[in-house]
Amino acid sequence: MTNQERRDSTRTRILASARDRFTSAGFDATSVADICAASGVSKGAFYHHFPSKQAVFVALLERWIAELDESVQSAAARNEPVPRRLENLAGLVGQVSELGSGQIPMFLEFWRQASKDPDVWRLTIDPYRRFREAFAALIQEGIEEGSLRPVDPDAAALVLVSTGVGLVLQGALNPAEPRLPDAGGQAVRMLLGGLEKEASHES
Amino acid sequence: MTNQERRDSTRTRILASARDRFTSAGFDATSVADICAASGVSKGAFYHHFPSKQAVFVALLERWIAELDESVQSAAARNEPVPRRLENLAGLVGQVSELGSGQIPMFLEFWRQASKDPDVWRLTIDPYRRFREAFAALIQEGIEEGSLRPVDPDAAALVLVSTGVGLVLQGALNPAEPRLPDAGGQAVRMLLGGLEKEASHES
DNA sequence: TTATATAAACCGACCGGTCGGTCGGTATGA
DNA sequence: TCATACCGACCGACCGGTCGGTTTATATAA
Structure with missing residues (x-):
């Protein structure tokens, strides 16, 4: 996988999982760890792609x-x-x-x-x-x-x-x-x- | 102050402060400590009147x-x-x-x-x-x-x-x-x- | 084609701090 | 004397964000 593909894939997965979790549990009740677990991404990767x-x-x-x-x-x-x-x-x-x-x-x-x-x-x-x-x-x-x-x-x-x-x-x-x-x-x-x-x- | 008056006064103060804080900051962002501070009530008193x-x-x-x-x-x-x-x-x-x-x-x-x-x-x-x-x-x-x-x-x-x-x-x-x-x-x-x-x- | 250097992507243990709720004890009205 | 109201230090769990280090792609040179 090229770097660009990796990047897109990871970002997309984070966004999709975040949307799911925010939808079902709300923003505050969703932890970054939740999003990471749901999208199979480490916390480091999360904060590599999004500042917060x-x-x-x-x-x-x-x-x-x-x-x-x-x-x-x-x-x-x-x-x-x-x-x-x-x-x-x-x-x-x-x-x-x-x-x-x-x-x-x-x-x-x-x-x-x-x-x-x-x-x-x-x-x-x-x-x-x-x-x-x-x-x-x-x-x-x-x-x-x-x-x-x-x-x-x-x-x-x-x-x-x-x-x-x-x-x-x-x-x-x-x-x-x-x-x-x-x-x-x-x-x-x-x-x-x-x-x-x-x-x-x-x- | 009679017990009844104390009770009513405390409950009313808690409810009023909670409404203010929930309104301005939201439910999650409002801590019980916030409500207590705003209403001049101790945490003990809070949980004496409300279970959660x-x-x-x-x-x-x-x-x-x-x-x-x-x-x-x-x-x-x-x-x-x-x-x-x-x-x-x-x-x-x-x-x-x-x-x-x-x-x-x-x-x-x-x-x-x-x-x-x-x-x-x-x-x-x-x-x-x-x-x-x-x-x-x-x-x-x-x-x-x-x-x-x-x-x-x-x-x-x-x-x-x-x-x-x-x-x-x-x-x-x-x-x-x-x-x-x-x-x-x-x-x-x-x-x-x-x-x-x-x-x-x-x- | 292979070796090497550089940077981007990724990892996860860890930290400072917060929060909801508890609990043993005290003060006060009935 | 007894119950009700109240106090505030404390607890365990959790959370957003950090950071030193590792893996992986890619550009470059041999």
Whole structure:
């Protein structure tokens, strides 16, 4: 094995094991020795590749955000009417919830660390803001193309993103919930169509 | 001071300090010694009143849930049309976010512990289910009284509660967000009225 | 191709320090 | 007199991180 292969292999194994352990036991309760044992790597090798336990956490967070970013971009960019694109985005909720439902406690872990560690906070809050801006732009576009009512795009984006986050979190706590896979779609459809019977607004 | 007074005073001081420390530093990062120092209580006294650190956490969680339960019950029970009552409930989001905004990291702490500790999990999931059932009943009532469209009450309740949770969490991460105080109301109004321009549904 | 030198990857015993919880004893209200 | 409340030194376990030393790949020269 070349040095480069060794390096990649070891780093990958450390990250994978760390993600597993962080997910099932949490950041604090996972010791570096745990990660080493789970990945078949010595402590020396661990600290050869990462300066601290926290650094591994941040690396995982960055990867997670990059993936999510890509998913959102690709789901939002399709050339369709805005309501349809919103429904596509809603599908992400189910996707995130499923795609290793074990990943979701990790999501919680990110969030909790963010409220304590300024670095993690910035890493978390930035993409969050990006999401909201993307949603706001999408809604603005919908208003201009005439498919959405003239609401405040920023406020609507806040609500949409919050609903998504809430649904994912609900999935974290209650993975058995059968309604989850389509909950995102349901939510968007409700937001689009409204719950109230009398349609108090006309074109 | 009578024994009873001493007992109450000590327990109260421990709980208050524990809440402060858990909120600002998190459960794991708070040592029993921290709590003792902050509350002016010896370690012996601490373990005289609580069998473990976890027990203090659970006691705090129970108190928090009881408060929230009461708020929800009283906000939902008013004798008004369902949409109005939903808006009242939305006000709770702002209330929870404000009422000691420092409390919200604690909320995160509850959630994270719930995904690891079965006892905490049950304590958290039960009221959660109660909330959803209360919302579902409320929506059912709205459908029957004719003020809401005939949607699936359970699905709608899931969406409503998720949105609330998401908003609170958003507040936890970004306390400065100026839109938050009314975000709950905004969300409910959007859900009621719908975002889509063409009212595709008639009575 | 083989020998050698250098650096990168890896090893695991060890250290300083912390933490949850214990326990034998003391003070105080009933 | 008795039980309840309280005290704080202490214990064993564990943890993040270090460090001196070993193995393995690779670049270079013979």
